Amino acid sequence: MSRIRREQRRDFLKQFCATLAGGSALSLFPQLQLMSSALASTQGDAGYKALVCVFLSGGSDSYNWLVPSDASRYGVYQTARGGVYTGTNGPLGLAQASLLSVNMAGSGGVALPAGHSYGLHPACADWTSIDDNGAQSSMPGLQSLTNAGKVAWLSNVGTLVVPLTKATYSNPSLPKPPQLYSHNDQTNLWFQGQETPNFRYGWGGQVADLLFSQNSPIVGSSPPLTVPMNISFAGSNRFQIGSQVVPYQMSGCGDPNGGNPFAGSIVGTNFANCSGSNTLDNFRACATAGLNAGETALCSLLGANTNLLENEHASTMRRAMDLAGQMATKLTGSPNGSLLNTPFRALADNQAVAGYNLAADGGNSLAEQLAMVARLIKMRTQLGQTRNIFFVSLGGFDTHAAQMPDNGQPRLLRRISRALGSFYQALVEMGVENSVTTFTMSEFARTLNSNGDGSDHAWGGVQMVMGGAVNGGNAATGRIYGSFPDQTLNGPDSFSRGQMIPTTAMDQMGATLASWMGLGSTEVNTIFPNLANFPSANLGFM
Amino acid sequence: MHTWQWWTNCARVALAMTAGLLAVDASAQSVDLIFRGKFENVTDAPATDAEAARFLTQATFGPTRAEIARLRAIGYGQWLDQQLSMPATLTRPWLDTLVLDPNFSLNSGHRVDRWWVQGVFAPDQLRQRMAFALSQILVTADSGGIDTRMIAEYSDLLARGAFGSYRTLLGQVTFSPTMAQWLTYVRNRAAYTSGGATVLPDENYAREVMQLFSFGLVKRNLDFSLQLSGGNPIPTYDNTIIGEMARVFTGLSYGRTNFTSTSFGNNTNADFMAPMVCFPMISASNTNYSANGVTYHDNAGKTIFDAIALPAVSNNQTGCNQDISTALDRIANHATVAPFISRQLIQRFVTSNPSPAFIQRIATVFNNNGSGVRGDLAAVIRAVLMDSEARAAPSGNFGKVREPVLRMSAIWRGLDVIQGQPVPAGTGDVGNVTMGLGFDTSFNQRAYSSPTVFNFYEPDYQNPGTLQTANLYAPEFQILNESTITRMNDTIQNLASNWYVGSNNCNTTVTRPCVQFAPYVTILQQTGNATTYGQLVDELNLRLMYGSMSASMRTVLVNMLTSQAAPTTDATRIQRIQQLLRVIVVSPEFAVQQ
Secondary structure, three states, X not given: OHHHHHHXXXXXXXXXXXXXXXXXHHHHOOOHHHHHHHHOOOOOOOOOEEEEEEEEOOOOOHHHOEEEOOHHHHHHHHHHOOOEOOOOOOOOEOOHHHOEEOOEEOHHHOOOOOOOOEEEOHHHOOEEEEOOOOOEEEEOOHHHHHHOOOEEEXXXXXXXXXXXXHHHHOOOOOOOOOOOOOHHHHHHHHHHOOOOOOOOOOHHHHHHHHHHHHOOOOOOOOOOOOXXXXXXXXXXXXXXXXXXXOOEEOOOOOOOOOOOOOOOOOOOOOOOOOOOOOOOHHHOOOOOOOOOHHHHHHHHOOOOOOOHXXXXXXXXXXXXXXXXXXXXXXXXXXXXXXXXXXXXXXXXXXXXXXXXXXXXHOOOHHHHHHHHHHHHHHOOOOOOOOEXXXXXXXXXXXXXXXXXXXXXXXXXXXXXXXXXXXXXXXXXHHOOOOOEEEEEEOOOOEOOOOOOOOOOEOOOEEEEEEOOOOOOOOOOOEEEEOOOOOOOOOOOOEOOOOOEOOOEEHHHHHHHHHHHOOOOHHHHXXXXXXXXXXXXXXXXXX | OHHHHHHOOOOHHHHHHHOOOOOEOOXXXXXXXXXXXXXXXXXXXOXXXXXXXXXXXXXXXXXXXXXXXXXXXXXXXXXXXXXXXXXXXXXXXXXXXXXXXXXXXXXXXXXXHHHHHHHHHOXXXXXXXXXXXXXXXXXXXXXXXOOHHHHHHHHHHHHHHOOOEHHHHHHHHHOOHHHHHHOOOOOOOOOEEEOOEEEOOOOHHHHHHXXXXXOOOEOEOOOOOEOEEOOEEOEOOOHHHHHHHHHHOOOEEOEOOOOOOOHHHOOOOOEOOOOOEEOOOOOOOOOOOOHHHOOOOOOOXXXXXXXXXXXXXXXXXXXXXXXXXXXXXXXXXXXXHHHHHHHHHHHHHOOOOOOHHHHHHHHHHHHXXXXXXXXXXXXXXXXXXXXXXXXOOOOOOOOEEOOHHHHHHHHHHHOOOEOOOOOOOOXXXXXXXXXXXXXXXXXXXXXXXXOOOOOOOOOOOOOOOHHHHOOOOOHHHHHOOHHHHHHHHHHHXXXXXXXXXXXXXXXXXXXXXXXXXXXXXXXXXXXXXXXXXXXXHHHXXXXXXXXXXXXXXXXXXXXXXXXXXXXXXXXXXXXXXXXXXXXXXXXXXXHEEO
């Protein structure tokens, strides 16, 4: 492994120096920290692999995230969006000059068609983090990560049963995904990996069903306790549910750079950032020696029960009490081995320094959740984990109104870019950026056409995948996979309001990620039963 | 006050008055509720305290000893008659009173405090429960930054309309500025051109009024089973119909008394509490003005679900109101409304998994209350609570996980919690009656604070694992997981056992809810042995678990007490009582209402 690492490092350095000679290195790596990240980017833990699903809840207007910046296609975009937003509600377009330029190649590194170029939403810029002590750090945003080849963009992905075009959409013999445009239904289709309504399991859960046995009990736990492979920091979700693997739900509420991660679910002392700052020593694990009379009584009430609702309540409590205590021993203590140097939060509340005032920007719950993911990854050996699928989420994307002001879509995209930038840097700090792949999902994209001050539910959209293992790797250029649609309203790829008919199935995206996790084609085809309907089972971005 | 005579034997009325709970809906019909039970033969009374307590667990925010006795005296029918005709206890008038104090600084916490005061202390228990159930179907929330008083007004709207007609309520909801802000259709406009680009109406309300507020995505039979075509569910609408329906909900903006040609687009003189009005209008008397030549409401004909044609209407306010009213009539008359709404009401009050026959019986009442009236919510909730399936002894997996806030309210009511005194002068909370102290943020459930229009949980949620394998729905489990369950249990334990002052009486200056321990201390003062411990457990079983505690749980609790040294002082007796409460309120048997 170390040999591979050296070789890759050398390759990268070669490319880097070539770029430097070309004179564009500064624009490519404007941040010192990112440069060190990129230089160190060949690390991985061959024994560990994790997927991190970032769910953008509400339906992200992703055609303002990645925008065609060449004059011809930008013009189409601008028209479809009703013009450029300049402070007065109505148009949903971004100014061409405001787009952040990115170096982009196509699938497999082939050059984009002549004249094509892309820009990112200005919220994806690099930024300055200020920690609790006022120390400033230059941090990467999605622009730099794309330019460093750590991000692949997937275009026009959506729910599909079979390939559809505008011409074939009206053919009644071709199946369509049920309940298009509905939040909860489309969310579940993305999670399920198949279009069967109300299918019980998610594709993340089914992947875990095949891999969870590779994990072992928490080191030192007695009786042995194994942490579920799938962990959610954003509540229940069908994505992570398997026939055998039931996701473990933790709270992202906690100081990401310290404090207690469990938000009140363990014996603990520091709940400074969580509500309910109580000592919870009445919820010790039932196997703990020396339980008091109350604890003993409670534990004896948490056995099997014939009413399944009561039974479920009891088993959830028991699991919470058992696991929390065990995990806490790995995640707290002094010194706390799970803490990271990467600043996940910028707490510049009262500091008169230039930079990002997180509090004034409404916080960043996504960054807090990802910080906890990073801390679990850091303690993976102690926790017995070699495979994980994490779920985090950011809400607020249902921008029917007030989409364009800074506290609308710009703030949402800023949160994503900064949370992901911090997370990637943390992975580099731990040396596992090649072992952890982060991707977004969102139930649908939105109408390109404006409803006056926002956009409505649509269909196919843009997603992104981030990690050292993303194909493109150290190529120092981002890549775009899948075809980018013609954004003409009611054009060849869309309906009247610019609802894009997907040209890539979310099944293909999920299958590519499942394959990277180590599943074979038979297993992948079982999880994604409609995969065979599409031209490729692997989009090649990993 | 004459209508409340039946109530005056209860000391609670004094408490209710201190919280301003007599600020009721003045428009409500006054009815004679004189206590009749003592003088008439009651044929439908619960046979036991436990049966009465179980009914009250379903129908109210929790049984009290006093209410158990009253229900047994007057019977179900009369109890329901009284509750259904009781005027609504309201939220906004209370907040409006508080803000009269220049030192008072209103925030959503005050609204939530008031919600708890109403839930725990208001006499119109069933109406408040129904309003809360409706708030979980016709969802709005302050999570979108909507003004506190607007949310309060919306909660009052639901309380007032809780026992009226579903169609009337749907109309009030549609014209509510709170809903219009929440689902972004205030100032929604007919298609227009801006800078050469066409702007089309916002589709948000058009979609959710059908998907969530009325009939849902697919056609269903009366018993909630799917209607099928070629083996497939039949969608109720498609996206084309969403576009058509979006055109209906155009032209609405805030009401006001002084209209001008620009009133549609500005807030000058706007009334954020009153129902919205449809533009065009330039004055209260001139509703025919098409402001600046702009047509805000799309008055052309539309084709909605089931190929129903909505005719073109006049380009004036009358036409607009007529257009929206016709569309709402059509929605409310959709055949799937009855099973769709009935099932959710059953889930909120009685059981997560009603039998198809149960749903069908309620849906039948929804369609016709027996007098040919459709959507009579009073008849519907009466049918839900009096259904044979609701009243039969529970078996199998019957019941529901108590909603987190209803767990808490049942504890407070069951323990006869004393309401705190209003906050004295000196803070921005002056005059407020504190209940929540923000604790319900640890419940993942806070009234009118759902994160989205999909409520805290969805009716079709199945928890992975055992419940899913058994194909059981359990909506409340969507917000209960390893993290939240412990956090909530911790809060509930503390609120159930810690917030008291003194052993016999709650201090008159305390500004928070206070649990009195005196009745239980008295029991333990006899002697500390298995017999008195058994009495104590039985008392709490009746108060908190409507007598449903299993023999094995009772044994565990009695053994817990006997395994410790017998308390010899009131202070240690209280410690034992607290310990007992802390175990009961987080026990699986308490957590599930059967």
